Amino acid sequence: MRPSPAVARLYRVRWATTLLFAATTALCLLVLSVLAVRTDARSRTNDLDNDVSRRADGLARTLYYDAGVLNLNALAEDDLALSAERLAVIQAPAPGRPRIRHSPTARAALPDQAGLDDIWKQVEHDQxxxxxxxxxxxxxxQWAxxxxxxxxxIGAAVLVGADPAQSQAxxxxxxxxxxxxxxxxxxxxxxxxxxxxGRAMRPALRGLEQQEQFLAEAAHELRTPLATLRLVVESGSTSATRAPAALDEAVRLIDRLGRLVTGLLARARVEAGTQKIELxxxxxxxxxEQTVEELPDSTGVTVTTEPTIVNGDPxxxxxxxRNLVENALRHGGGTxxxxSVTPGRIAVRDHGPGxxxxxxxxxxxxxxxGSDSKGTGTGLAIVRWVAELHNGTARLSPASGGGLLAELLLPPHTSS
Known part of the structure; x- marks a missing residue:
């Protein structure tokens, strides 16, 4: 069944809320991720620079000139040199271009001559x-x-290099x-x-459902007495001799409508939780007996009762x-x-198809x-709801000899 416009709007609001929640989360995660990525990139770059700088500085302090000759003996035993990924010592005569004086690293893994020239110029400039x-x-x-x-x-320079590819990976x-x-x-x-x-909207959906049920039940309950009242008024207005009787019948029907409206409002308040049922x-x-007598078409209804006291809402x-009897009249095929009323039980039997x-x-x-040919709709649903409020049950079963037996079972009152 297609949902009502109000329910459809609530579903749209639910999806909009979901998308907003997801978009807000995505935005927050995006900002945090960008910060994390940038922080990680800077941290890895700084770690790489610090490592090659520490090695280059340490090795440069172990080298020295003796009578104009560069002594490289310390490089053979220094852990900084042995564990370096790429290592070279460059030296430049004055004047002259720098050249590689010492390197355990393959030449192809070292800067070319243009690169050495640039490094030497920066070292001489910054000292x-x-x-x-x-x-x-x-x-x-990356070189230090x-x-x-x-x-x-400056007679020489120690070059220590590292490949940032592993860190970048x-x-x-x-x-x-x-x-x-x-x-x-x-x-x-x-x-x-x-x-x-969805959980937050359940009360709203439940409220809409109760509202729709109430409207349907109100229409179900009021349709028959209103139609009867119209017929009575029209009958009285066409004949002066029938007017007094029609007026009395109209007053009775109006009283019944008043009780129906009172009951409908009470049921709506009970379902909404604003009022408790008063037993x-x-x-x-x-x-x-009184309820059956008030029905507009009760000539084909036979009532058999036993004195029965219960705790209930009248x-x-x-x-x-009323709903049980009207359902039997409507779907009993005119039978x-x-x-019958016995302690804790109201039974309504018709002789229809069942x-x-x-x-x-x-x-x-x-x-x-509305109702279909099998009697679905609000009438019997109200019967079951009333039974459950009174800690009872409602059920249908095939009647002996044909027809349908509808029962409203209530716990009987026991005197203390």
Whole structure:
């Protein structure tokens, strides 16, 4: 069944809330991820620079000039030199271009001559450790160059290089994990948001459902007495001699309508939780007889009662009895209807075609689409609701000899 416009709007609001929740989560995760990626990139760059700088500085302090000759003996035993990824010592005569004086690293893994010239110029200019990125082996290598002094001039420089590819690969793995993690979190947030918004809207949906049920039940309860009242008024208005009787009948019907409206309002308040059902001691047999007498078409109804006292709400029980009898009259095929009241039980039997076994529970389900040929709709749903409020049950069963037997079972009153 297609949902009502109000329910459809609530569903749209739920999806909009879900999307907003997911978008907000995605935005927050995006900001945090960007900060994390940038922080990780800077951290890895700083770690790489600190490592090559520490090695270059340490090795430069172990080298020295002796009578104008550069002594490289310390490099053979120094752990900084032995564990260096790329290492070279360059030296430049004055004047002259720098050349590689010592290197355990393959020449192809070192800067070319143009790269050495650039490094030497920066070292001479800054007169301290400098960082230079050059191409070697087809990859970008980060170099730290630390000067070695020969008196008052820079005679050599220690080059320590490191390939940032491994660090970059780890950084890329972090980016991929963050992307996948954020996507999973956004999906989880959307699912949680959809679940929470659904739970938050349940009271509203329940309220709309109760409102629609109330309107359907009100129309169901008021349709017959209003139609009867119209016929009575029209009958009285066409004949002066019938006017007094029609007026008395109209007053009776108006009283019945008043009781119906009171019962409908009470039921709406009970379902909304704003009012509790008030149970009083009452004679179930007398209430049933009075309710049947008020029906506009009760000539084919036979009532047999036994004195029965129950704890109940008279208006709600009257509605339940009225619905049982009207259902039997409507769907009994014009056959006689027998109503019997025994302790804790109201039974209404017709001689019609009955209800198939697979539909005997379904007919008690609430529906706002009216009634069909099997008797579904609000009438029997109200009967079951009233029975449950009184800690009782309602059921249908095949009657002996044919027809349908509808029963309202209530706990009988026991005197203490």
């Amino acid at each position: 301290e450790t400098v960082f230079v990125a050059t191409e070697a082996d087809g990859r970008e290598i 160059a630390s000067p070695v002094w020969d008196g008052d001039r 780890a950084h890329n793995r972090l980016v991929r994990r963050l992307t996948l993690g954020c996507a999973a979190l956004v999906l989880a947030a959307a699912a949680i948001g959809h679940l929470l918004s 009083t001691l009452l004679r179930l047999d007398q209430l049933t 208006e709600l029980l009257a509605q339940a009895v 006689p209807v027998d109503v 209800v198939p076994a697979e539909d005997r529970k379904r007919v008690f389900e609430r529906s706002v689409t």
